[in-house]
Amino acid sequence: MELIGQGRDADVYALDETRVLRRYRSGGRPTEREARLMTHLAASGFPVPEVHGATSTDLVLERVAGPTMLEVLARRPLQFHTLGRMLGALHDRLHAHPAPTWLPQRFGGTGDDRVLHLDLHPGNVILTGRGPVVIDWSNAAAGDPAADLAMTLVTVGGAEVPGLAARLGRGLLLHAVRRGSATDPGPRLAAAVEVKLTDPNLRPAEEAWLRRRAGRLRPSV
Incomplete structure (x- = not known):
C-alpha cells in the first residue's frame, strides 16, 4: 500500500483509485462509531467521505480528490x-x-x-x-x-x-x-x-x- 498522508495519530494509505485505508497507529480508537456517524451524516446530506468498511483500528473510506x-x-x-x-x-x-x-x-x-x-x-x-x-x-x-x-x-x-x-x-x-x-x-x-x-x-x-x-x-x- 502507498502511504499518502499522515496525521498525529493515524496514517492514510491508497488502496486503489477510489478508496483509502485510514489506520490508527496505537489502536483503541472507536472506528466503528466513527464510521457509523459518517454514514448517518451522509444520509442527511452532510459532506463526508463514503464509508466502505471499518475494523477496530482501520477505516476504509472513499478517496476524496482535492486539496485541503x-x-x-x-x-x-x-x-x-x-x-x-x-x-x-x-x-x-x-x-x-x-x-x-x-x-x-x-x-x-x-x-x-x-x-x-x-x-x-x-x-x-x-x-x-x-x-x-x-x-x-x-x-x-x-x-x-x-x-x-x-x-x-x-x-x-x-x-x-x-x-x-x-x-x-x-x-x-x-x-x-x-x-x-x-x-x-x-x-x-x-x-x-x-x-x-x-x-x-x-x-x-x-x-x-x-x-x-x-x-x-x-x-x-
Whole structure:
C-alpha cells in the first residue's frame, strides 16, 4: 500500500483509485462509531467521505480528490476571507443535525445536543469539485455547538505557523470563521482551551500559546 498522508495519530494509505485505508497507529480508537456517524451524516446530506468498511483500528473510506483548505490557504493566502467564512458555515451546517443517542456527550448541558466534530480545522476540510468534504471524525461527540467552534478557534489559534505574514493571515482567517457562523463561541472558549491542553500531541509552542490564552480567560478574583 502507498502511504499518502499522515496525521498525529493515524496514517492514510491508497488502496486503489477510489478508496483509502485510514489506520490508527496505537489502536483503541472507536472506528466503528466513527464510521457509523459518517454514514448517518451522509444520509442527511452532510459532506463526508463514503464509508466502505471499518475494523477496530482501520477505516476504509472513499478517496476524496482535492486539496485541503489548509493547502489552498498556503498557496493563496488572499482566500482567507472566503475560506474562513466557509469553515464557519460548515459548523452551522453540521450543528443543524441533532446528536444521535449513541454518540458520547462532551460539552453538554444545553438540553439540545448537536453533532460536534471537535477538530474542524482547515486541514480536515478537502475542497472538491462537489464542494467541501469534512474528514477525520475521531473526536466527534454530542454537545453544545459553541464548544465546537471554540475548539476550532483554539486549535487554529495555537498552531505553529512560520513568519509574521502567516500569523497575520491566521488572525484574519479566525475573524472570518467567526463571521461565517451564527454561533457565539465565547461561553465555551475557556473550556476548549483546558481540553486542548490535555492533548498529548501538543507541541511546546502550542502549549505555551494555550497557557497564555488560559491565563487571559481565567476569571479575576
